[in-house]
Amino acid sequence: MFNFGNMKQLKRTGHLQIPFGTLELVLLTDGYFTLETLQPTLAPKIPSQLVETELQRLSLSTKIYQAPIIIMLIKQQNRYILIDTGEGHYDTDNAGNLTESLLLANIDRNKITDILITHAHRDHIGGILDADGLPNYPNATYYMAKPEFEFWMSDRPDFSKSENPEIAQTIVDLIRKTLVAIEVKLQLFEPGDQLFSCIHTESAAGHTPGHIIYTIKSDNRAITNLVDLIHSPILVSQPHWGTQWDIDFHRAVDTRIKILDRCYREQTLVIASHMPWPGIGFIGRKNNGKELEWIPKNSIN
Numbered sequence: 113m114f115n116f117g118n119m120k121q122l123k124r125t126g127h128l129q130i131p132f133g134t135l136e137l138v139l140l141t142d143g144y145f146t147l148e149t150l151q152p153t154l155a156p157k158i159p160s161q162l163v164e165t166e167l168q169r170l171s172l173s174t175k176i177y178q179a180p181i182i183i184m185l186i187k188q189q190n191r192y193i194l195i196d197t198g199e200g201h202y203d204t205d206n207a208g209n210l211t212e213s214l215l216l217a218n219i220d221r222n223k224i225t226d227i228l229i230t231h232a233h234r235d236h237i238g239g240i241l242d243a244d245g246l247p248n249y250p251n252a253t254y255y256m257a258k259p260e261f262e263f264w265m266s267d268r269p270d271f272s273k274s275e276n277p278e279i280a281q282t283i284v285d286l287i288r289k290t291l292v293a294i295e296v297k298l299q300l301f302e303p304g305d306q307l308f309s310c311i312h313t314e315s316a317a318g319h320t321p322g323h324i325i326y327t328i329k330s331d332n333r334a335i336t337n338l339v340d341l342i343h344s345p346i347l348v349s350q351p352h353w354g355t356q357w358d359i360d361f362h363r364a365v366d367t368r369i370k371i372l373d374r375c376y377r378e379q380t381l382v383i384a385s386h387m388p389w390p391g392i393g394f395i396g397r398k399n400n401g402k403e404l405e406w407i408p409k410n411s412i413n
């Protein structure tokens with residue numbers, strides 16, 4: 113049994129190894145990102161007093177928003193499957209520490225055989241290339257959902273349904289440069305496809321058009337990675353508040369509500385990329401079932 117209750121959140125480096133049926137899961141921190149205030153990036157249209165009251169109720173900071181960047185690695189026999197790559201060299205003050213966390217887990221980056229890209233935001237693909245444009249994981253094959261690739265490589269990606277189109281527009285060149293660099297080693301799949309016999313992908317469009325979540329299954333165990341469906345416990349209790357990071361704001365809200373409700377009904381063990389370390393928990397309900405809540409899991413048997 114692994115007990116998380118007394119663990120401090122490691123801001124820059126750290127890892128947690130979890131036996132998982134015939135697999136081994138390794139949770140790695142790339143670091144964290146921080147905003148001076150939660151709004152307007154999260155809950156962009158909600159009155160500030162309501163947001164402050166909710167943050168206080170959830171025992172979250174009302175002055176600063178800080179979230180970890182949690183990366184998952186799956187060991188499957190001779191495969192080392194990395195899910196996303198963190199910020200890389202784009203934010204060396206607070207993040208970009210994935211390769212160091214890998215070394216602390218005794219995993220050399222040259223051992224990485226496969227990289228699943230859940231979506232193309234910078235904190236998920238920034239670590240693919242180094243500052244000189246060379247691959248950080250030279251022996252890896254890459255996998256991305258076809259709708260995600262096609263959106264970012266289209267002539268004019270449509271950000272008109274975002275609450276802040278300028279945020280997404282600023283990273284288009286970075287994303288295209290990265291995808292072009294790995295295109296010869298990139299395999300596209302359809303959301304819903306199964307990868308490596310243990311990863312079941314699922315569309316969670318809205319955050320980006322090809323944003324996926326995925327479920328890992330081994331023996332009688334299963335865990336679903338919600339990736340960027342939620343960025344804070346406040347988006348569990350108030351899923352309709354949304355975030356400016358969502359390229360299609362209203363579709364992301366609908367997707368978030370649908371998937372969180374299903375996770376509650378099916379009692380799914382979940383993890384998410386930016387929830388408090390190590391990001392593992394359940395989706396619950398309270399107030400006679402009227403309100404969703406994040407329930408951190410303190411141990412895994």
